[in-house]
Amino acid sequence: MTTGQVNLRHLILGLLTRKPMSGYDIKRFLKSLGWLMSSPSFGSLYPALHALSQNGLVIEDSVSQQNKRSRKVYSITEAGKKALQECLSWPATPDITLKSFIIQLILANSSPRAGLIAHLQQRRSQVAIHRAALAQMIDAPGKEVNLKEHLALDYGLALAAAELAWLDNTLNRFLQPLSMEVVGGKSTALEV
C-alpha cells in the first residue's frame, strides 16, 4: 500500500470496519450509493480483495452455503485498521477530484467527532486556496483570457464558493452542537 491517492483498497478497508462483507456485498453496497462515485468493477474488486488478503490487512473466511457457491467473507484485521487510519491522515492532493474527499468523508466512521471536524477544516483550507488561485487568474490584467477559459474559471469559482459555503455551514453546525438546527426540512442530530 504505497503512499499516494486514496484508492479502492482503502475504500474496501473502510467498509469492512463496519461489518465483514463479501466482494459481492461490497459491489452491491457501492452500487446502491451510486451518486458520488462510480462503483468499481468486479475486475478490480476481487483482485483488490486478494491483494489486501495477501498483505494481511483483511482475512478471508469461506462460508459455504447449501447448494450454492460458497461466499468469501472478508474481515478487517488490526493491521488493516492501522493502514486505514494512516491513509485517512494523509493530506489530500490539491487537485479537484472531490472523490478523495467524499470517500474519506464516508469512511471517517472510526474517527471521533474531532477527526471529522479536522477533516472538514482541512478541506476548507484547501478549497480556500484553490478559490484564491482562481480569483487571481480571473482578475489577471493581461493574460489574454478568452471566453471559454473565462467561462471555465467562472465555473470553477462558483463551485469553489458553493463548497466553501457548505463547509462553513456544516462546520458551524458541528462547532455549536447545542442549537439543533433544521436543514433541508429534516432535523439533523449531530451525535457521532
Place this chain on the structure above:
Amino acid sequence: MTTGQVNLRHLILGLLTRKPMSGYDIKRFLKSLGWLMSSPSFGSLYPALHALSQNGLVIEDSVSQQNKRSRKVYSITEAGKKALQECLSWPATPDITLKSFIIQLILANSSPRAGLIAHLQQRRSQVAIHRAALAQMIDAPGKEVNLKEHLALDYGLALAAAELAWLDNTLNRFLQPLSMEVVGGKSTALEV
C-alpha cells in the same frame, strides 16, 4: 481512439487546434492553468503525441534550433479535427468527474455558439438528473442513513444545486445576448 472517456489525447488535439505546439509547450500551458485539472506527466504526454502521430491525427515537424536540442512541433490534421469533433459530440458519462465537462468546455473552441449552448444544456440536464437522485435518497424513509452518509448526500446536493444555478445563469446570459450583464465586476462580452 476507442469510444469512451475524453482523455489526454483529445485534450492535446483540442490544444493543437489553436496553434502548433511541442510536447513541452503543451505541458507548460496545462501547468499554467493548474486550477481545474492536474497537468499530465511527460511519461504520458510524449507517448500520447507519438500515438496521435502514428494514427495520422497530428503531424510532427522537427524544428532544429542553433546549439539546442531540436523541438518537435505538432500540428493537427484534418483527420485529427474530425476525431476531435466526434469526441466532443459524445454524451458525457453520467459520473461526477467534472473533468470531462471542463475539458470539453475549454476545448469547444471550434464549435459555434450554438454548440457551446448545447453543451451547457446537456450538462444541465445531467446535473438535474443527478440532483433529483440525491434528493430522493436523502428523503428516503427507511434506508438507515447514518450521519456520514447524510453529510455526503447533503454535500453532493449543495454542489449540484450550485452547478445548476451557474448553468442556468450562464445559459440565460447566452440566450439573451442583447442585455450585456456584468459578472463578477467584469463586463463579459458574449461573442463566440
Place this chain on the structure above:
DNA sequence: TCTCCCATGTAATATGTTACATGATTGT
C-alpha cells in the same frame, strides 16, 4: 559551481475497465 529551465524520451509500476468464463437459484 550549482541550480533552474529547456527538451525529449523509456521502463517499471499502478490502477482500472471491459469482456469473457462458470454455474446455481429464483421469479415470471
Place this chain on the structure above:
DNA sequence: ACAATCATGTAACATATTACATGGGAGA
C-alpha cells in the same frame, strides 16, 4: 423457457504515474 440475481474469478487492454536517462544553455 427465459431472464435476473447471486457469486467468483481471469485475460486483455487502457491509461496514467514515478523514476530514471540524457544533455545544452542561462543566470546567481
